[in-house]
Amino acid sequence: MTKIFIDAGHGGSDPGAVGNRLQEKALTLRIATKIKSLLEEYKDVSIKMSRTGDNYPSLSARTKAANEWAADIFLSIHINAGGGTGYEDYIYTSASVKAKEYQSIIHAEIIKLIDTD
Template sequence: MKIMIDPGHGGHDPGAVGNGLQEKTLNLTIARHIRDILVAEYQGVEVRMTRDSDVFIGLSQRAALANSWGANYFMSIHINAGGGTGFESYIYNTRPASSVRAQDLIHPQIVQAMGVTDRGKKSANFAVLRETNMPAILTENLFIDRAADATRLANATFLRTIARGHVNGLERAFNLRKGSGGGGNVYRVIVDGTQVGAYGDHQNILNEIRRNVGTARNILVQRT
């Protein structure tokens, strides 16, 4: 199971801003938590992120990264703005059956974990949903310009709770199995200076090394 996590915005594009917070930073923190929980606690899951630092990546490039990797699921993380409160999620507006099914299972888990207003399961013509070849979801996690929501988003523990809700949903949607060959440790695989993955399962680490060993100048496996 290959899951691409997409932290929205980045670099010169901060996304929504409000109450001293920037969306791009919150998105990245939540996405990293999702990745770290998945690789630490589940078997047979490979996770990549479209970005793992504060860099700008275009929408088409995000989709292309997922398509070229052959991801089985694409999950884009965002924070809302514009007046409102609570959580909503989006799938592409043609409502592909596989995306509907995953949204039906993932959305309520996030609402339940966060304990916030459910704004509903929605669909939209967003580029990352349109251009990805696999089922995809985009989540909007509270409103950065609403003081009460921003207070929660400023809390580090709550960002982990948001991530946990996403992971609970992924577990149900894709029957992910608990357990790790990594003894609970998470290892980054860094190829020629670029992190290509982070894994808790030893087999996934070996698979990543095999994929790169013919072409890489150096491969580093580093415990996080």
């Protein structure tokens, strides 16, 4: 069983990036919810989310919840502001080989699906 903890960035009184009448907190929640529903189609995957509504768990509460649940993967969704296009993903520089593998696979699969021009 792989445990995936999905963190919808921001929430509640923290809207994240704001522009074009959009708020990052709403978009990250929609993306996180969609990822959850897609992953739930797989066997042997368990999903937990940092939030399912417009509330703001602190950053430490989010990581604590993931660690207490013994998540295998912590995926935090954000949307950049300030112009530019495309997709980025980050992992800690000291991340495990497994984490680097996951990042590489996820990155390659997402790039196939988006227009990066």
